[in-house]
Amino acid sequence: MTAYGQFCPVAKAMEVLDERWTILVVRELMAGSTRFNELRRGNPKMSPALLTKRLRTLERVGVVQRVEDAAGRASYRLTPCGEELRPVVEQLGAWGMRWIGELGVEDLDPHLLIWDIRRTVPLELWPRGRTVVCFRFGDQPPRTQQWWLCVQGDEADVCDVDPGFAVDAGVETTLRTMVELWRGDRRWSDALRAEELRVDGPSSVARELPRWLGQMTFAAVPRPA
Amino acid sequence: MTAYGQFCPVAKAMEVLDERWTILVVRELMAGSTRFNELRRGNPKMSPALLTKRLRTLERVGVVQRVEDAAGRASYRLTPCGEELRPVVEQLGAWGMRWIGELGVEDLDPHLLIWDIRRTVPLELWPRGRTVVCFRFGDQPPRTQQWWLCVQGDEADVCDVDPGFAVDAGVETTLRTMVELWRGDRRWSDALRAEELRVDGPSSVARELPRWLGQMTFAAVPRPA
């Protein structure tokens, strides 16, 4: 938080916000994370020490409020001041969606993808009973190749080991393609036609799957002509 | 521009934008600067080497276009992609205005203030003939104590040495007060009443002066209750 020596409100805002990871922590809080380890999971490459430091700074400037429950477990929430960063983050995301489309392989993190899908799954569209979708990213190393998404009632869970339930649908593709589908960079129909995606299971399930999974919020952002 | 290893568009946007000074260079371009030295003047504490580096990066990612004229003089302009950062910068400024109100003495740069006033003076409100306003910041060291704003026709100029013209109005105050008036943090009437501001000259001129000078764009942002 080195000062810019300017009274301009943009400069004053950036003194707080332009430090590495800061906006991503805020984004994570906006997405609903409140626990230290949830924030870590949303930013896996951030060291815990740095996360602590950022949270302290954000607390000091009034963006975040830290609360400890009776058991001593900490949680973090956005204050009204922090909540007002939402339009900023939305605009940033929309701009990034429109103009920073190129993704490097290092941007393709299966944990982040699955975690992001899980947390925004439109539960109300899924069948009542337990429904299990298995993702297989053929291009990934064994440890992160297979993922199971289990939806039941009003809960969605993910595992990276076979939970043993009957699988209703299997999705076979590359991590990049799945990320692109999630971001709305490509359509399911196109990926299927290009045979970069295969969906196994009853055709009724296969047909509904795209809607069941949904897309990341920013997928709706119109792209430049 | 170290990568975050995330496909999230907010993260991709921040890879470009969270480097120190970057947004302020963009803000300066949005305010109308196009020359290297104009950009420097808008960010006086930034080293020229770093400005070059930032401009190169912004050019590479497509935010800025560099053009050389016949004489070899460079100018920088926002591309459509860069222009679309305007809502981001506006939101950032609005947030900074609302929530980062405390200004340190090191934020009070008279050059930036006068330069900012000069470039947004509402010329059409001023008298036809030459009009000269002299600012005196009693709390500042001799070198930056006095400033002359000369408006004539469709041009506004500033000097830090007496240009020798007859002065139509004199403004005597502290730099902090003048900054606060400019930012809309206080009203002229309040500062006058508190005797932290004195305006010398014909009463008709003194009455019009606040309108002649105007306020920074973000001054209109409503403050938190």
Next chain:
DNA sequence: CTGTATCCATGGCGATACTG
């Protein structure tokens, strides 16, 4: 679960001078 504690390397950035 929620952090601390270290350690280390790097490279970002500030400062200054200089040039075609």
Next chain:
DNA sequence: CAGTATCGCCATGGATACAG
């Protein structure tokens, strides 16, 4: 006017291990 060149620091932040 529009940058280069150089230098050196120190703070940032990455990695890892450990603790209440």
